[in-house]
Amino acid sequence: MLNVRLNDLAVQALGPSVAAIPRDRLASGLREMIADGVVLTGEVITLGGIPGWAGRPPGRQADLTGWECFVSNFHLEDHLPIEVGSLPDGEPVISEADQVLMLRHGLGFALEIASAAPVPVRCVVGANRTNGTFRFHRARPGETWLHEDLDAYGQEKLITVDRGPATLGGTPW
Template sequence: MIVRLNDAAVAAFERAGLPPVSPALELVPELRKIIAAGLVRHGGALLFPHSWVVKKKYQLKIDPSHRTGHPDFTGWECELNSFHLDDVVPVRVDVSPDDEPLISEPDQLLMLRQGLKFAHEVVQLARALDAPVRCLVSVARDSGTFRFHRVRPGETWAMADLDTYTFGAPKLIEVDSGPHDLICDHGSPTTVGESIDETRASLSSYGNCRQRRRRRS
């Protein structure tokens, strides 16, 4: 498993006194339900089968041959396989003076850790189907989002440099199922391991990717 974090995510873990790869100990009930439903193949795509994610986005038959608004399967998958973490993780959403959603730093960290744990579980499901996947957890002061897609040559959702994303100061974690050479053209890994525990151990042994190195320079 290959994990990358942007500087904002690393800083959030550090402020809490946690290692950068610190998932929740267990998933909240709604996320456990999604994992329990598993993943399904659909026309070359890999999707969550549970209806509340799919029907929330499309009230029509899901047909991969009609990827309206998306140039490739990756964008289509990310649209169908995305949902708001703040809808399922018990966080408090206040309203800012500008009438915008406002989530506290501790609750943002909660979503980040739940998202990381959830990504690990999705990776395990995908491995059972022999389908490499990439998960992206994005958390900011107004919301949190999880999405994933199969890894395909020449297609990706996120930019190689996660610190490119600055609008809204998002905290980003990307989790690849591997194999380890799978992301040779998608930036350097923050840390590598077959599980969360091995990944955390790898972080201690090998250091971090250029996002972390740039932070220390």
């Protein structure tokens, strides 16, 4: 089962057409990450294996889900042709149009990860006026990285892509 959820800010930003960027039109850096595959090593899932800097799970994280989110986290603006401006104090600023571009690429990437993952997963795409992020983790009973109410994230536009059963062992993700 595939489940895509958006908070209200993401729906407003994307408008009536919540279209993902198809794989062949994803930014080259995102296509390269997909080409490395999604790997299950023991109980953890990562892109292209576990990076050397990650350490053994769960490392300093509270649980395996937190570790996977830490290891899989990257900034979408680092891989897309967008303009990142800055305020006088140095804070980055990304236009609404570029935030939408990050959401569409992030959604397309999330759909690719979800289809390639050998176990149930949750992908999280976020964008706001300072950055865009992507991360994913294996779906586990009793462990989640998000609040159930996606609108609770203030000014963050959020999309989640879940692949797998709606519940695992009777426990919601």
